[in-house]
Amino acid sequence: MRKIFTLIAMCLVLASCGGSNKQTEATENESNNESTENKEVSDYDPKRGEGKFSNVALSATLDQTMATDGEAVYGVKCSSCHKTTDEKLVGPGWNGVTIRRQPQWIMNFITNPDPMINKDPEVQAQLEICLVRMPNQGLTDDEARHILEFMRKIDGVK
């Protein structure tokens, strides 16, 4: 009798016809967009912002050449959304921005806005008003510095 059951069991095993039911643990694909957003929020310095600029040296007087270059960049990449007055267009007007913000904050924000939009409380408050995330306009470091000088000119630096 036992022989018969063994035979049945063997037949049933054969019946699976090689179909593999191997179960292996699902392996994680290698991560391809490592998140950097797990940093402690307390790391964020609202005066400096986040980015590569820590100290931006300003001269007491205006660098006219840089300001003129900055105005040209403004015409191509910024003026669609920002006025030089305090009037809001898509984004806030620039008048007074160099008084409200540290130069390094401005440089960090305009060269790479996304991380700061995600973290900076004041930028988030602005987003609630404007509802458009400021686009990354691909500014070079020099272009950003020239825009900063143009902003200083708007704010009356001579």
Add this chain to the structure above:
Amino acid sequence: MKKNTILAVALAISSMVILNACKPKNASNAVSGDAAEKTYVAPGKYDTYYNFVSGGFSGQMSVYGLPSGRLLRVIPVFSVDPEKSWGYSEETKPMLNTSHGMVPWDDLHHTELSQTNGEIDGRWVFGNANNTPRVARIDLKSFRTAEIIELPNSAGNHSSPFITENTEYVVAGTRFSVPGDNSNGDVPINSYKENFKGHLSFIGVDKVTGKMNLSFQIRCPGVNFDLSHAGKGKSHGWFFFSCYNTEQANTLLEVNASQKDKDFIMAVNWKKAEEYIKAGKGKTESVKYAHNTYNESTHTATSEIINTVLVLDAKELKDICYMIPCPKSPHGCDVDPTGEFIVGSGKLAAIIPVFSFDKIQSAIANKSFDGAYDGIPVIKYEAALYGEVKKPGLGPLHTEFDGKGNAYTSFFVSSEVVKWNIKDLKVLDRASTFYSVGHICIPGGDSKKPSAKYLIAYNKITKDRYLPTGPELAQSAQLFDISGDKMQLILDFPTIGEPHYAQAVPADLISKNQTKIFKIDDNKHKYVAKGEKESKVVRDGNKVHVYMTSIRSHFSPDNIEGIKMGDEVYFHVTNLEQDWDVPHGFAIKGANNAELLIMPGETSTLKWTPDRVGMFPMYCTDFCSALHQEMQGYVRVSPKRSLVPLTYSLGNTTSNSKVK
């Protein structure tokens, strides 16, 4: 007695189970348990291979991720695509120009990735137009068609766009032989043998820019050229073309081109052809073909008509071309990674002949010829043959290689892929396909260095594989894991139609080089507006040029008045964004062409001819921000003799309700 009864019942039950489990494979039980795990790519994760698949009669090229089979992009190539304004925007219209004028459709059969030293280099992918003979080059930084060249003296550009191992040339063999463009084509069709010729085009490719140039053509006897592959390694310098209809039939080819026991694979010594060109043996003939290039800095294509081609005559120059007999209407013509073995697939044959490059060279040196075919020496079959794969299946079509000494051949009639060893010509494994496989693809499978993890079968019939969709069903591809000894079917995925040849490549070779934006500073478009201060509307007779900008989330200008009936309005829209993945769209009511989709930093032009007096809204079609639905404007169209002045504005809020 009782024991025997129980035994009999047990055997009966188990044999029923066995029969049930082993009946011919179908959708459910051809796949083993770990297939899902092998093909699942979790949300947010990337595929590991790009798969560039011909779109067949759609005229386009599709891009899938493997192993998931997810469709990533359809690249418009030979057919218009109103979604991407391909062939509709003023800038892209010249790309579809031919000597016949604008041709809005074609049939793209084969894709081929550029190679350096016989390995895929990830720079460009080529595609062929089968109907109005052309070859396209697609730039793999932008995933856009960068160049299209038409081919004279050709009809049905099928054995194309296969390349040499350093992408020196892309070839194009004509499927239909026809009277040359330079001769009188107004001849009786049944004068085929006398008047019809087959031309092979060698398109030179610039090493740095990729720019194509029709270097020369070889004039051959009138037959049908079907497929081809370049020699590599030791056979670099040679090209191999399959030919059928060596009967030179011009009607009912189904019967009349299947008379002979053997047709040919033609071996072409292209290095020798180059020498003849240098020695001035090429004849300049008067023809007409278009050469279209897209310029990424002006964002504009130009079409040039070229009027001459250099032609070498294979009959006169006796040592460029040699015929190798190959059983029954050869289709696929594939060269193994070492360059020694050339596999011909006679689509009506029941064997696969494998030819040896070394033996072909000795045969030529020793003149082991069996006469000539229309002036071309015919090498003796045995003198070129390495061996035959016996009884591999029915209807062999195409062969790819795994770089481990094995070949994989598709069989249309017996609907399977067969793995065999190149050295001993023994069949190792066979896997059914569902149904009627045509081309197959192994990543790098026609290069010197295959990356043989997967094999993809592109099938001709889908029948019961997917939810039905009326008379026309989904096109189909099937993914096999070939990393082990046995092929394992792990996924079906539908494709755009109809897939023929495809290429695949490890993803990082291409993903790292992507163009993300076009720099606005580098934009040299004639009608660019670099910033809103440059946006304007200019009248030039009845042509009105709108220099328009778009940024989240408005156009400048967004109100235009003074357009009159009879005007042709050109909206030149510059996308001022400089961030990845922020295209803007543009559409205007009643436009008889398409929308624009403008990439960051790019300028595109939509021509619009108003058909009636009234108010015409325009808007952004590509969701760009929370205020996307606000991204709109108006164009006022007045009668022809109206005195409404041409004005344009943005943000002008003064009311003018009293003015008519």
